[in-house]
Amino acid sequence: MKCRTQYALARAGRISPAMATVAEREQLPAAMIRDGLAAGRIVIPANVRHAGLRPAGVGAGLSTKINANIGNSALSSCLAVELKKLEAAVGYGADMVMDLSTGPQADRIRRAILKHSTVPVGTVPIYEAVSRIEDAVDLTPELLLEVIEHQARQGVDFMTLHAGILRRQVPAAARRLLGIVSRGGALLALWMRKHRRENPLFTHFDAVLDICARYDVTISLGDGLRPGCLADASDAAQFGELETLGELVRRSRAAGVQVMVEGPGHVPLDQVRMNVELQQQICDGAPFYVLGPVVADCAPGYDHITAAIGAALAAFHGAALLCYVTPKEHLGLPNVQDVRAGVMAFRIAAHAADVARRLPGARARDDAISKARAAFDWERQFELALDPAKARELRAEALHEISDGSKRAPHDHDDFCTMCGPKFCAMRISQAATGKAVAKKHP
Numbered sequence: 001m002k003c004r005t006q007y008a009l010a011r012a013g014r015i016s017p018a019m020a021t022v023a024e025r026e027q028l029p030a031a032m033i034r035d036g037l038a039a040g041r042i043v044i045p046a047n048v049r050h051a052g053l054r055p056a057g058v059g060a061g062l063s064t065k066i067n068a069n070i071g072n073s074a075l076s077s078c079l080a081v082e083l084k085k086l087e088a089a090v091g092y093g094a095d096m097v098m099d100l101s102t103g104p105q106a107d108r109i110r111r112a113i114l115k116h117s118t119v120p121v122g123t124v125p126i127y128e129a130v131s132r133i134e135d136a137v138d139l140t141p142e143l144l145l146e147v148i149e150h151q152a153r154q155g156v157d158f159m160t161l162h163a164g165i166l167r168r169q170v171p172a173a174a175r176r177l178l179g180i181v182s183r184g185g186a187l188l189a190l191w192m193r194k195h196r197r198e199n200p201l202f203t204h205f206d207a208v209l210d211i212c213a214r215y216d217v218t219i220s221l222g223d224g225l226r227p228g229c230l231a232d233a234s235d236a237a238q239f240g241e242l243e244t245l246g247e248l249v250r251r252s253r254a255a256g257v258q259v260m261v262e263g264p265g266h267v268p269l270d271q272v273r274m275n276v277e278l279q280q281q282i283c284d285g286a287p288f289y290v291l292g293p294v295v296a297d298c299a300p301g302y303d304h305i306t307a308a309i310g311a312a313l314a315a316f317h318g319a320a321l322l323c324y325v326t327p328k329e330h331l332g333l334p335n336v337q338d339v340r341a342g343v344m345a346f347r348i349a350a351h352a353a354d355v356a357r358r359l360p361g362a363r364a365r366d367d368a369i370s371k372a373r374a375a376f377d378w379e380r381q382f383e384l385a386l387d388p389a390k391a392r393e394l395r396a397e398a399l400h401e402i403s404d405g406s407k408r409a410p411h412d413h414d415d416f417c418t419m420c421g422p423k424f425c426a427m428r429i430s431q432a433a434t435g436k437a438v439a440k441k442h443p
Contacts, residue, residue, distance in 0.1 A: 005216040006044045008256040010037035018046050022057035027361065036060055040249070041285045043158075043258040045096065045120040045218040050155035054118045056095050058260060059287040063359060064315040064350035067122070067289070067323045068094035068343050069334075071101035072109060076333045082109050083116060085339045090119055092343040092387065094324070098122040098160070106131060111154060120157035122220060126184045126201075136187050141200035149211050158218040160184065160262065161208065163201035164244040165224035167192045172237035178228040181265075185224025205248065209255040218258040220289055221245045226265030229297050233267045234275065246282040260287040260321065263314075267293040272310055276317040287320040294325065303329035308345040315353030322346050344387050351386070374427065 009016050015030045019037065022044055023030035036042030042059030058065050068089035070082055082101070089097050096119045101109045106128055114121055129147040130136050148159065162184040170189050173180050180186040188199050201208065212219055225241040227233040245261050252259035261283045267275055272293060279288050292307035293314060299306050307325035315322060326334040326342035334342065354362040365384055372380035378395065385391040420426065430436075 003048050003214050003216050005213060005256050005258060006037055006046065007040070007253070007258045010034045011256075013038075018044050018055040021055050022062075026057060026062050028061070032061065033057060036062075037258075039285065040253050040259070041287065043218050043260050043287055045122070045157035045258070047152065047155045047157045047215050047217055049153065049215060050114060050117075050121070050157055052118055053120065053157070056120060058095075058289075058321045060285065060318075060320070062320065063362070064319070064353050065095035065321045066093070066343065066346040066350050067096045067098055067321060068339060069098045069100050069323065070113070070339065071099045072103040072105060073101075073333050074103045077103070079105055079109050079112055081336070083112060084336050085334070086113055086117060088336050088339045089343055090117070092340050093347045094119065094343050096120040096122065096157075096321075098124070098323075100124060100127065102127045102131060104131075110151070110156070114155045121155070122158040122160060123151055123156050124160045124184055124222070125151055126162065126187060130187060137191055137194040139187070139191055139200075141204045144200055145204060145207055145211070148208060152211055152215040152217050156217060158220050158260075159212070160220045160222040161201050162188055162222035162224035163199065163205055163208070163248055164221055164241045165189065165199055166202060166241075166244060167198055169225060169237050169240040169244075172235065172240060173225050176227075176232040176235065176237065178232055180225060181228030182222065182224045182226055184222055185226075188224060202244075202248075205251060206255075209252060209257050212252075212257045213255055216258070218260065219248075219252055221248055221259060221261045223262045223264065226263070226291065227267065229266050230268050230295075233264065234271050238264065239278070242279060242282055246284065249283045249286045260289050262323075263288055263290040263319070264293050265291055266297060267295065267310060269295045269310065269313065272313045273317045276314055276319050280318055288314075288318065289321040289323060290314050290319045291323040292325050294329075300330050301327055303327065304342045304345040308349040311346055312349040312352045315350055316356050322350055344390075347386055374431075376427075 006016060006018055015034050019033045020030050023033045036059055042057055044055050044057050046053055046055045070085040070089060072082055086097060099110050099113050099121060125147045129139060129143050165185050165188055180189055192199060225237040227238055249259050261279060263279055264275060276288060293310035294303060294307045295310040296306045303325050304327050311322040324342040324346040326338040328334040328338045369381055369384040382388045382391050
């Protein structure tokens with residue numbers, strides 16, 4: 001089987017249907033998408049075997065994208081629940097999803113997600129490889145390559161491969177407060193220590209590239225040494241791995257394979273910009289895919305917020321893809337409502353960054369909802385909200401709280417909110433003071 005990857009087509013000066021689709025979605029010239037791909041600054045994760053996929057572009061000059069992690073664990077969830085999570089993630093606006101399943105139904109769940117997903121699907125192949133054996137140290141390079149090819153044949157669009165963590169970097173991680181928090185990174189560090197051999201994903205990277213080139217799987221170079229707390233951020237282990245990732249970016253491009261790079265992790269707010277700019281420099285502008293970053297360690301239950309703060313700043317400074325964090329981070333496996341909360345927090349972060357980057361049309365929605373507010377047009381405000389159902393729910397709740405004993409008809413509440421009431425409504429007072437009253441609209 002031979003396949004010309006999106007990267008190879010772009011380098012040849014061709015505009016593929018996937019590039020044209022991305023250009024239409026981004027409202028940009030198709031030639032700009034092609035040129036970004038050819039330079040390695042844009043990727044379009046689109047496995048040739050993923051039927052029904054609507055391609056999405058990630059990278060420089062494009063709108064910020066968000067990824068939602070779903071998948072079961074050995075202790076929790078099932079196929080039906082994971083499909084509901086997929087529906088919620090895509091329905092609330094995730095641009096792609098990763099299936100991180102580690103339980104006994106992992107292969108079945110992945111096949112179902114690929115069948116139902118219209119957005120790119122990513123995986124971490126080492127999870128399946130380890131699930132096939134009794135002890136992680138019994139992992140072999142041959143098994144890893146077998147799983148990577150198996151998932152590529154199934155249609156996986158991008159894969160997290162922790163190929164940059166090397167034996168010489170592990171001692172620096174041992175000096176950390178939390179050590180290695182990446183599951184893939186920890187498994188490989190254990191394997192290297194046990195066998196006294198180099199990371200098999202690194203030593204067999206050419207074979208990995210051959211598989212990915214055949215199916216046009218985008219490699220997402222995993223940050224196996226990402227910091228898991230603020231105290232470990234921006235250390236020798238993290239940046240040592242980053243240097244290796246830069247080398248692997250260049251090898252991937254030479255093989256005609258699309259590649260992006262994953263990043264931290266837990267990072268203090270004042271270090272976010274430096275981390276993004278350093279990655280762009282070392283990795284020659286490859287799209288940066290960041291987890292958060294989480295900017296405070298002391299808010300379990302609210303990490304979708306701590307991470308969204310870091311994500312907005314990272315995206316403003318150049319991160320292209322934001323991996324969401326849910327309220328369950330550090331606490332447990334997310335459920336459907338956690339997925340919704342995580343997706344919405346990161347949609348807000350991505351949107352805020354795009355507005356600040358002054359992307360064409362990025363602020364159109366904000367301006368339109370502001371006009372609707374001035375006109376007390378509640379229905380239009382709901383339509384324009386990032387989460388219309390939530391906005392409707394909270395408005396109805398507020399009206400219900402004042403309904404008891406009220407002699408007003410429902411529409412009489414349309415020209416003010418229940419926070420200010422009619423007497424103290426600043427917009428009503430302002431319109432009266434300036435003579436700029438806006439015609440009110442009622443459902």
